[in-house]
Amino acid sequence: MSIEINHVSKAFDSFQILNDINLTIPTGELVALLGPSGSGKTSLLRIVAGLEQPDNGQIVFHGQDLTNAHIKERQVGFVFQHYALFQNMTVFNNIAYGLRVRPRKIRPSRAEIKAKVDKLLRLVRLEPFGKRYPSQLSGGQRQRVALARALAIEPKILLLDEPFGALDAKVRKELRYWLRELHESVKVTSIFVTHDQEEAFEVADRVVIIQNGKIEQVGTPEQVYNHPANPFVYDFIGSANKFEGKIINGTFIDGSFETEAPIDSNIESAGLGFVRPYHFVIEKDRSGKYSIPVQIKHIHAVGPTVHLEVERSDSHNVLNIEINWEEFSLLNLKKDQTIHIKPKKVQIFAV
Numbered sequence: 001m002s003i004e005i006n007h008v009s010k011a012f013d014s015f016q017i018l019n020d021i022n023l024t025i026p027t028g029e030l031v032a033l034l035g036p037s038g039s040g041k042t043s044l045l046r047i048v049a050g051l052e053q054p055d056n057g058q059i060v061f062h063g064q065d066l067t068n069a070h071i072k073e074r075q076v077g078f079v080f081q082h083y084a085l086f087q088n089m090t091v092f093n094n095i096a097y098g099l100r101v102r103p104r105k106i107r108p109s110r111a112e113i114k115a116k117v118d119k120l121l122r123l124v125r126l127e128p129f130g131k132r133y134p135s136q137l138s139g140g141q142r143q144r145v146a147l148a149r150a151l152a153i154e155p156k157i158l159l160l161d162e163p164f165g166a167l168d169a170k171v172r173k174e175l176r177y178w179l180r181e182l183h184e185s186v187k188v189t190s191i192f193v194t195h196d197q198e199e200a201f202e203v204a205d206r207v208v209i210i211q212n213g214k215i216e217q218v219g220t221p222e223q224v225y226n227h228p229a230n231p232f233v234y235d236f237i238g239s240a241n242k243f244e245g246k247i248i249n250g251t252f253i254d255g256s257f258e259t260e261a262p263i264d265s266n267i268e269s270a271g272l273g274f275v276r277p278y279h280f281v282i283e284k285d286r287s288g289k290y291s292i293p294v295q296i297k298h299i300h301a302v303g304p305t306v307h308l309e310v311e312r313s314d315s316h317n318v319l320n321i322e323i324n325w326e327e328f329s330l331l332n333l334k335k336d337q338t339i340h341i342k343p344k345k346v347q348i349f350a351v
């Protein structure tokens, strides 16, 4: 079942929280909505689900306009961050619930329900836990029950709102792989809301970056990471060092630092440059205007990557640099030492 979100806008008390959102999700795709807190991700999900009405625009499922359709007609499955499982029901009964409450005419038989719940327990790898109660499970196991419960009704669309948000980092990571595998096997069109970029990039087929109720970029994780459309996206995904300066005749200038700015304009404009922490070459002596003199303020040398915090000698801005352990040992770097750093890859935007 494909999803089309056409020109969707929504305001609460004259505060515009979604602004002309357009997005098409083909059948079977897993899309992550990624954005800072308050950017409108949950509101968009609620509009797709039918829990909220848009002020303008349409929600179309597989060619059918369901903008005004009741949530029940949309056949969506939900998983939320704190999905309240029924505490007084076993895992088995929690998963069976959505099937048992169906009207008699379309309710499966007891044997069918059992077969289905057993299959779902296998799918979410919780076969031995059917008789347990939610309080006897870990947080990660509970979220897997919540997913099995959402899938039991065979939803046409699965909506996940920060489903792993309340879990610790290690469990989150395990569940990401697991969700990816699960999605490969059930292939239900899914929208996954998160503010964790690593999670979005690992799980999703495509990532939608949202800020202030507007879509900033849509693309595969590779497209978004390697070709951020604008300064917001660059800054938001992964750590980045920011340079603020001017673009004059194809050159970006920030203090004593200069680099080429491949921007089609002869007009002087303000510019922003971004460099990922691992895109620097370290030199002991300055090799030209493309290199920046800095002083090492802090060295964090645990693990295979060494993190350096350095301060620019001209502007005193702090930059973060990552180099591998071999290079670090070879250069014999020390705190307070002055070195020169040369960006290998700079992304410049005219602003």
Ligand SMILES: Nc1ncnc2c1ncn2[C@@H]1O[C@H](COP(=O)(O)OP(=O)(O)OP(=O)(O)O)[C@@H](O)[C@H]1O
Pocket: 012, 013, 017, 035, 036, 037, 038, 039, 040, 041, 042, 043, 044, 195
């Ligand atoms: N029912 C409501 N009434 C008024 N304002 C609301 C309502 N629901 C959401 N908002 C506002 O809309 C904006 C977007 O909220 P939303 O929950 O969609 O953001 P989000 O991106 O999901 O954030 P988070 O990551 O923190 O969950 C916020 O400023 C929020 O305060």
